[in-house]
Amino acid sequence: MIPQIASTLLTVPETYRSPMPVTAVRCYPNCPQLFTYPLCPRCGLIIEREYQCFCVHCGQALDWKQFCKAIVTPALYSSGVR
Ligand SMILES: [Zn+2]
Numbered sequence: 001m002i003p004q005i006a007s008t009l010l011t012v013p014e015t016y017r018s019p020m021p022v023t024a025v026r027c028y029p030n031c032p033q034l035f036t037y038p039l040c041p042r043c044g045l046i047i048e049r050e051y052q053c054f055c056v057h058c059g060q061a062l063d064w065k066q067f068c069k070a071i072v073t074p075a076l077y078s079s080g081v082r
Pocket of ligand 1: 040043
């Protein structure tokens with residue numbers, strides 16, 4: 001049940017292994033599907049799949065308990081400025 005990534009996490013600081021709550025999602029208004037992506041609480045990058053155990057970018061363990069209350073923020077760039 002332990003993912004293979006766990007072996008690489010043995011070398012990262014302890015704080016990466018204690019889950020941080022995911023509290024923000026980013027939306028892309030210009031995207032046809034209106035996708036929203038959760039944001040890593042440590043590095044701020046997009047987490048491509050919801051409810052994955054670790055951030056693929058920085059290895060931070062993730063806590064999804066507060067995800068339903070996450071704050072939605074629009075993407076910084078926008079080509080649709082009126
Ligand atoms: Zn991260």
